[in-house]
Amino acid sequence: MALPPQNQWKTLDKDLGRIDRLEEATHFVARPLVAPGIALAFVALTGIGAAVFFGAQPGALVVIAAAVIGAYMALNIGANDVANNMGPAVGANALTLGGALLIAAVFETAGALIAGGDVVKTISAGIVAPGAFEHTATFIWAMMAALLAAALWLNLATWFGAPVSTTHSIVGGVVGAGIAAGGMDAVNWVAMGRIALSWIISPVLGGLIAALFLALIKARIMYAEDKIAAARRWVPVLIGIMAGAFAAYLALKGLSKVVKIDLASAVTIGFSVGVVAWGVMVPVIRRQSEAMENRKKSLKRLFAVPLVVSAALLSFAHGANDVANAVGPLAAIVHAVGEGDAGASVVAIPIWVMTIGAGGISFGLVLFGPKLIRIVGNEITKLNPMRAYCVALSAAVTVIVASWLGLPVSSTHIAVGAVFGVGFFREWHAERRARALGLVKGKVVPPEERRRRKLVRRSHLIAVAAAWVITVPASAALSALVFAVLRFIA
Known part of the structure; x- marks a missing residue:
């Protein structure tokens, strides 16, 4: 049997090569469409599920539409808000990024389903007077507009890479719909003033507390002559503070949805847990540090596990606390359709509604969260386990302090503000050491050179601050527009 000519094999190889390149190009083009496709499937399944449960009931179409919008909102909360915990x-x-996504998805879902809100205020803590919505239909369109506007704004902010407050987004949506329905007098501007105040209080307080903890670590551990001995003394104390702060944080922001706990009781619980954690960690840290060298790099290993635990606890508390932002208006719509009552101050959140919120947050985190996680974790300032530990600890402590002072704060603003606080403290500390070194060794670094040694990216600071300031007005404007469209269609 005669062999085929050699050029025939060359032609076949070229054809196969072209097919391989075509397949690679197809995969490359299709890859960005995978996440939106899965998200769209989740939203569609939510709508189908709502249709199965409510298809034969009056107002079923409204409930189905609201469920779809609620699922979209939950996806965007997962994409934007959870980055603050894991970044x-x-x-x-x-x-790793994969490990963070897995831990956050599990603990966010657990927090939402185990300790998520049993009830939710329908008019977002008295921001809009109930009389602004004269009819049940008006109330339903307003809540739907608020939910959709908040979701759209979060989607846009995530696309731009700006971590913003979910709570402020939904508040802005309610304000915009309230103004469109009842005019400017319908809004409680005193409550809005308190929310605006939190734009400043949350990041500043979070940044200051994070910087203070980092200063303590540097002074007492990192620059100690015997770093290992100092770590054995102070790391258990810091872990005890973390355990106590998180116990109080979870009692206030998570478990209080199951059992009512006041601030004094939460602090008592936190203090008790903190003392126990300190006692347990003293021998643990001593064993971990036995073979360590007396240098800064060794210290980072002592903070790695506590940092992972703190990130998981933050995710649990976030799921418990912020799931209502995704499904609160949805629960209000379901209540209004079923009971015909738009004036109820609080409504129960059905388990199927909570499931939408928990599932959407987890899907949004896994599909779209990595972008914001990288920005918060890598692109604002350089973090190591000790600095990141200060950020996580600040988030818990700041919530406790703010609750004690009666101040409205945003967990998003606290966490991001803490990252900036750590970065600016590093700048200040590096500048101080450079000056001291110049005085001792006579080597003076020129001011223009020191100005170039910035440890915080100013572009991110400006972008994040701008996004925070315009969140409420932007979501309010979107909500008013959506409300007008819905009223016109209806």
């Missing part, structure tokens, strides 16, 4: 741990290399 520092990923930036410090204590967790």
